[in-house]
Amino acid sequence: MGLRFEIVAEDRATGARAGLLHTPHGIVETPVFMPVGTAGTVKGMTQGQLEELGVQILLANTYHLYLRPGYETIRELGGLHRFMAWPRPILTDSGGFQVLSLKSLGRVTEDGVWFKSHLDGSSHFLSPERAIEVQLALGADIIMPLDECVAYPASREAVQRAVKLTGRWARRAKEDLSASQGTGGWGLGTRETPSVPNSRPPASETQLSAQSQITNHKSPITSPLPPAPTPSLFGIVQGGVDKDLRRQSVEAVLELEFEGYALGGLSVGEPKAEMYEVAEYTAQLLPRDRPRYLMGVGTPEDLVECVARGIDMFDCVLPTRNARNGSAFTSQGKVIIKNTKYAREESPLDPACECPVCRRYSRSYIRHLFVAGEMLGAILTTQHNLHFYVDRMRKIRQSLLFGAFAEFHSRARSQA
Amino acid sequence: MGLRFEIVAEDRATGARAGLLHTPHGIVETPVFMPVGTAGTVKGMTQGQLEELGVQILLANTYHLYLRPGYETIRELGGLHRFMAWPRPILTDSGGFQVLSLKSLGRVTEDGVWFKSHLDGSSHFLSPERAIEVQLALGADIIMPLDECVAYPASREAVQRAVKLTGRWARRAKEDLSASQGTGGWGLGTRETPSVPNSRPPASETQLSAQSQITNHKSPITSPLPPAPTPSLFGIVQGGVDKDLRRQSVEAVLELEFEGYALGGLSVGEPKAEMYEVAEYTAQLLPRDRPRYLMGVGTPEDLVECVARGIDMFDCVLPTRNARNGSAFTSQGKVIIKNTKYAREESPLDPACECPVCRRYSRSYIRHLFVAGEMLGAILTTQHNLHFYVDRMRKIRQSLLFGAFAEFHSRARSQA
Numbered sequence: 001m002g003l004r005f006e007i008v009a010e011d012r013a014t015g016a017r018a019g020l021l022h023t024p025h026g027i028v029e030t031p032v033f034m035p036v037g038t039a040g041t042v043k044g045m046t047q048g049q050l051e052e053l054g055v056q057i058l059l060a061n062t063y064h065l066y067l068r069p070g071y072e073t074i075r076e077l078g079g080l081h082r083f084m085a086w087p088r089p090i091l092t093d094s095g096g097f098q099v100l101s102l103k104s105l106g107r108v109t110e111d112g113v114w115f116k117s118h119l120d121g122s123s124h125f126l127s128p129e130r131a132i133e134v135q136l137a138l139g140a141d142i143i144m145p146l147d148e149c150v151a152y153p154a155s156r157e158a159v160q161r162a163v164k165l166t167g168r169w170a171r172r173a174k175e176d177l178s179a180s181q182g183t184g185g186w187g188l189g190t191r192e193t194p195s196v197p198n199s200r201p202p203a204s205e206t207q208l209s210a211q212s213q214i215t216n217h218k219s220p221i222t223s224p225l226p227p228a229p230t231p232s233l234f235g236i237v238q239g240g241v242d243k244d245l246r247r248q249s250v251e252a253v254l255e256l257e258f259e260g261y262a263l264g265g266l267s268v269g270e271p272k273a274e275m276y277e278v279a280e281y282t283a284q285l286l287p288r289d290r291p292r293y294l295m296g297v298g299t300p301e302d303l304v305e306c307v308a309r310g311i312d313m314f315d316c317v318l319p320t321r322n323a324r325n326g327s328a329f330t331s332q333g334k335v336i337i338k339n340t341k342y343a344r345e346e347s348p349l350d351p352a353c354e355c356p357v358c359r360r361y362s363r364s365y366i367r368h369l370f371v372a373g374e375m376l377g378a379i380l381t382t383q384h385n386l387h388f389y390v391d392r393m394r395k396i397r398q399s400l401l402f403g404a405f406a407e408f409h410s411r412a413r414s415q416a
Numbered sequence: 417m418g419l420r421f422e423i424v425a426e427d428r429a430t431g432a433r434a435g436l437l438h439t440p441h442g443i444v445e446t447p448v449f450m451p452v453g454t455a456g457t458v459k460g461m462t463q464g465q466l467e468e469l470g471v472q473i474l475l476a477n478t479y480h481l482y483l484r485p486g487y488e489t490i491r492e493l494g495g496l497h498r499f500m501a502w503p504r505p506i507l508t509d510s511g512g513f514q515v516l517s518l519k520s521l522g523r524v525t526e527d528g529v530w531f532k533s534h535l536d537g538s539s540h541f542l543s544p545e546r547a548i549e550v551q552l553a554l555g556a557d558i559i560m561p562l563d564e565c566v567a568y569p570a571s572r573e574a575v576q577r578a579v580k581l582t583g584r585w586a587r588r589a590k591e592d593l594s595a596s597q598g599t600g601g602w603g604l605g606t607r608e609t610p611s612v613p614n615s616r617p618p619a620s621e622t623q624l625s626a627q628s629q630i631t632n633h634k635s636p637i638t639s640p641l642p643p644a645p646t647p648s649l650f651g652i653v654q655g656g657v658d659k660d661l662r663r664q665s666v667e668a669v670l671e672l673e674f675e676g677y678a679l680g681g682l683s684v685g686e687p688k689a690e691m692y693e694v695a696e697y698t699a700q701l702l703p704r705d706r707p708r709y710l711m712g713v714g715t716p717e718d719l720v721e722c723v724a725r726g727i728d729m730f731d732c733v734l735p736t737r738n739a740r741n742g743s744a745f746t747s748q749g750k751v752i753i754k755n756t757k758y759a760r761e762e763s764p765l766d767p768a769c770e771c772p773v774c775r776r777y778s779r780s781y782i783r784h785l786f787v788a789g790e791m792l793g794a795i796l797t798t799q800h801n802l803h804f805y806v807d808r809m810r811k812i813r814q815s816l817l818f819g820a821f822a823e824f825h826s827r828a829r830s831q832a
Contacts, residue, residue, distance in 0.1 A: 039784075039785075039788045039790055040781070040784065041785060041790045041791075041792045043790065043791055043792070044791045044792065044795070045792070046792065046795065046796070047776065048772065048776070064788075068784070068787065068788055069759065069780075069784045069787070069788075073759065073760060073780070076760060077760060077762060077778070077780055078762075083778070083780065083781055083784075084781055085776045085777050085778070085781065343485065343489065344489060344492060344493060346493060346494075356464065360463065360464070360501045361501050362493070362499070362501070364485075364489070364493055364499065365456070365499055365500055365501065368455075368456065368484070368485045368499075369455075369457060371484065371485070372455045372480075372484055372485075374455055374457045374459065375457075375459055375460045375791060375794070375795070376457045376459070376460065376461070376462065378791070379460070379462065379791070379795070380462070
């Protein structure tokens with residue numbers, strides 16, 4: 001059990017809580033927003049910029065890293081933290097969501113999912129055990145079991161089938177992780193671990209030689225290799241917008257006891273009100289003393305609304321993807337920066353914002369960068385948007401610590 | 417006369433010198449390398465990163481800024497420094513090189529150059545006076561007159577024609593600048609200045625209102641608007657690789673007395689040895705007490721070799737453009753980072769480098785970023801390459817200050 005979750009403040013009226021999530025790579029303050037670093041990089045940001053923004057934990061996509069550069073490569077290089085030079089916590093997803101949503105011709109069987117790479121069309125098979133194996137190789141702090149996420153709308157039968165399959169896969173994932181954990185980290189003891197290609201020495205030796213190589217440099221790349229982490233596995237609740245199925249799914253994962261619980265299958269097309277209702281309903285079925293993670297959500301409003309429904313962790317591509325499309329989140333709503341009306345506007349993206357971008361650059365300049373197709377446009381807007389999200393979470397947490405969440409919540413609602 | 421050039425150390429044997437270039441936006445230590453910020457941004461770098469790298473002066477391209485966002489826009493927004501939030505010195509070229517080299521159907525007449533925009537095919541006319549007017553609007557510290565640069569190889573007649581035309585255009589540029597300077601900065605007194613569109617107030621008022629607008633923000637974007645700068649005009653020497661024509665061109669510009677002298681028409685295809693020889697021959701014809709700028713040069717070796725030939729200033733797209741193509745300059749030569757052999761290499765781009773990139777990231781990670789098409793690959797490699805150039809110049813300057821340039825020079829030669 002690598003994860004310790006400590007609740008430091010709670011809002012009686014709503015069940016919103018502020019906590020501390022103790023991970024092998026440090027303590028994460030919750031509620032927390034996790035920027036998405038799909039391929040081991042948050043697009044356009046340096047790791048130093050993320051640290052400066054106060055990003056405490058990243059999400060990385062197993063599917064993408066599995067295909068490129070490959071999980072054996074990352075394992076040999078000492079795991080994802082070391083590979084991408086990010087010393088703070090990382091959560092990896094199972095890869096299942098991408099397999100099923102990237103239209104990679106994912107074909108679900110009892111054993112797992114067959115899919116074709118979006119890069120070269122090659123065929124791959126992802127099973128609950130494989131998903132654990134790959135994530136152990138990546139070495140994240142928090143890992144997710146393979147699940148089946150059904151798009152909205154779907155028949156009750158389809159959702160029920162997914163709930164049951166997700167439950168059976170959760171058990172297999174848990175059992176596989178338990179088996180591999182007895183034999184040390186980095187997934188070396190995992191049943192399915194293939195022999196390391198090219199007759200290279202096993203990872204532990206590679207790590208040692210890499211480390212001594214590093215100390216020969218004037219400038220070491222990263223801090224010394226941390227001990228092989230013990231990842232924490234979360235359980236995923238499916239069930240679409242059907243409360244009965246959500247309850248069934250909760251019961252199935254609770255029986256297995258996970259270190260945290262994730263709400264999957266939301267924000268996949270259902271009306272916002274239903275999403276909030278299902279999140280609230282599901283969260284209150286989960287144990288108080290474990291972190292709750294709402295996968296793939298959401299807008300700045302969603303963050304407040306779902307913290308108010310008992311959620312502790314979020315991830316979403318919105319702040320980063322919108323930024324690359326020239327859409328900035330601001331205290332006055334979205335700013336579509338390419339708009340002609342900003343061509344001569346000297347004010348920053350958000351006059352109320354104190355981020356490094358708003359302290360230095362004007363809307364007119366950032367608009368020019370987008371119009372001219374310059375990378376710096378996406379870089380600055382990403383930095384600003386991530387600051388907006390991180391800052392929003394910081395303010396939510398502060399309001400919880402000082403007993404003012406209700407006020408924050410109602411003010412946020414009136415502004416939305 | 418806005419520019420004061422002070423020589424602080426000289427190498428007797430070669431004529432290499434270390435100096436201080438006093439500009440309206442601060443003091444530049446020479447010899448200096450100017451990164452190219454084509455459209456008002458050094459591709460992939462934030463202005464803060466450039467400052468941290470120790471970049472002292474940027475080059476911006478008049479041609480690109482003239483077309484987009486337009487020089488009236490930049491003038492209204494308080495000039496290029498303010499627009500791009502770069503408080504340090506800027507040099508702008510005349511636009512002529514792009515007009516003639518971007519194959520924009522540039523047609524040279526006695527009056528100037530007709531060209532078509534590479535963006536929308538629209539027709540434009542650039543005269544010596546227009547080039548000054550546009551650059552005054554941009555508000556750079558150092559500006560360049562329109563010249564005709566001939567590709568290599570060229571007939572003696574073509575080069576001679578260009579030398580003469582460049583001389584006549586230099587006179588017109590100088591006279592135009594003198595006429596406009598009497599009436600205040602920002603090009604408002606320039607003969608050809610069109611009325612400001614949309615009946616907006618003249619720039620001085622715009623600046624004031626912009627300034628008071630800024631102080632109403634919690635976070636001012638930039639430092640207070642500096643006084644309208646008095647730009648320094650350099651003279652450009654053409655003449656290809658023909659020493660006789662170079663001498664004629666030097667004589668023509670010296671007669672007009674400029675605040676600095678630029679060597680144009682080099683690094684356009686001629687053999688390296690000829691480039692060095694012509695640079696040396698030309699530099700020694702120029703007055704000792706004025707800065708000498710070798711336009712568009714060059715490789716790291718070129719920097720040392722041309723400082724040894726009396727050059728003080730350089731600009732080149734090599735470090736930034738190569739970086740975006742995945743080619744890193746290192747103490748061990750070029751590293752083509754996409755090469756498969758780096759896939760599992762934990763050492764930094766350059767083990768001897770102390771830049772923020774080499775202190776943190778491995779070759780394997782940066783290779784992965786390029787292979788995956790991630791922006792961060794270009795960002796990190798650009799940051800490293802610029803550090804390599806800036807650091808190289810810093811070391812050259814140090815060797816001059818401490819009387820060790822000959823040693824530095826011969827060591828650089830033996831490593832090349």
